[in-house]
Amino acid sequence: MRRLFLLPALMFIMSCSSHIERIEVTELDYPPDLGIVHRAVWGWQPLQDVLPPHIIHYVTIHHGGEDFPADKDPVEYLRNLQAWSRTEKKWIDIPYHFMIDMNGTIYETRPINYPGDTNTEYDPTGHALVCVMGNYENQILSEKQLDAVVALTAYLVEHFGVSLENIKGHKDYAETLCPGKDLYRYLVDGTIVRRVKDRLGELPQ
Numbered sequence: 279m280r281r282l283f284l285l286p287a288l289m290f291i292m293s294c295s296s297h298i299e300r301i302e303v304t305e306l307d308y309p310p311d312l313g314i315v316h317r318a319v320w321g322w323q324p325l326q327d328v329l330p331p332h333i334i335h336y337v338t339i340h341h342g343g344e345d346f347p348a349d350k351d352p353v354e355y356l357r358n359l360q361a362w363s364r365t366e367k368k369w370i371d372i373p374y375h376f377m378i379d380m381n382g383t384i385y386e387t388r389p390i391n392y393p394g395d396t397n398t399e400y401d402p403t404g405h406a407l408v409c410v411m412g413n414y415e416n417q418i419l420s421e422k423q424l425d426a427v428v429a430l431t432a433y434l435v436e437h438f439g440v441s442l443e444n445i446k447g448h449k450d451y452a453e454t455l456c457p458g459k460d461l462y463r464y465l466v467d468g469t470i471v472r473r474v475k476d477r478l479g480e481l482p483q
Contacts, residue, residue, distance in 0.1 A: 301325050304391035306437065312429055315385045320353045322387070323360060327370050331391045334438040336405040337431050339465065340374060340448045341457040346412040352379035355411065356387065369395040374409035376430060382422030384430055398452035406434045414458025427461075428470055432477040442471050 303325070308314045346355075356377065363369045372387040373395035379385070388394060394407040408430055410423055431445055447465050448456035464470045 301328055302331075302391065303389040306390060309433065312384060312433060315383060317386045320385055321357055325370055325389070325392075326364075329370060329392045332393045332403045334390065334404060334406045334434065335440060336444040336446065337434050337440055338402070338405040338407055338446055338448060338451070339427060339431075339457050339461065339470075340407060340409040341414045341461055342377075342409060342411045343456060343458075344413055345416055346380060348380060350380075352377075352383070352385070352411060356385060360387075363395070367395070374407040376406075376408045378408070378410045378423055378426045378430070380411060380420070380423070382420065382426035384426050396448075396452070398448070398454050398456075400448075400451035406438070406440075408434075410457065410461060412458075414461040415455055417458075417460065419461050419464070424464060424469075427464075428473040428477060431470065432474045435474060436478060442475060445471050445474065 301324075356372070360372050363372050367373075370388075370392065375386075375388050375390050375394060377385045377387050388407075390406060394402040394405065396402055408427065410419065410427065412419075434440060435442065435445070445465070447462050448454055449462060450465075
């Protein structure tokens with residue numbers, strides 16, 4: 279009788295092990311001045327499924343697309359967004375790799391080794407997706423948020439060898455208002471790329 283129960287048990291263990299082994303999460307080594315809030319800190323729930331991994335060639339800036347009041351809890355928002363992304367959209371996770379709150383705090387979200395997701399007609403494979411919470415068709419981007427976008431983008435450009443020409447906004451790839459006119463103007467006038475370049479020039483070689 280023992281042999282009858284042993285084989286299914288072993289098959290179940292092997293099946294679970296292979297599933298765990300294929301869900302790999304790339305952990306990045308951030309400089310302390312970025313002040314990144316790691317996934318484990320805000321309560322991120324581990325992946326249950328994955329997409330084919332990708333290599334980063336672009337940094338693409340988004341906004342959340344909904345007004346974000348100053349008193350709204352960003353951690354609660356992230357937890358709800360993760361649950362919604364998985365249950366309602368059937369995505370593997372929050373669609374963006376990083377999210378920036380109203381105070382310029384940067385949160386790790388989807389693991390960088392898996393492509394993001396979008397409701398629009400562009401393929402985010404190869405893109406590091408940076409999203410600022412809020413709606414910048416209506417809201418005004420703060421200097422703290424702009425500083426965070428620049429600092430994070432500079433880190434991603436340096437770490438992955440992204441060309442400065444590949445720092446763009448969501449609307450550069452799809453018919454959308456994202457990342458909102460008050461955020462997108464800093465891409466149009468070259469502010470973000472210029473400040474990224476300046477920041478990279480100040481970093482130790």
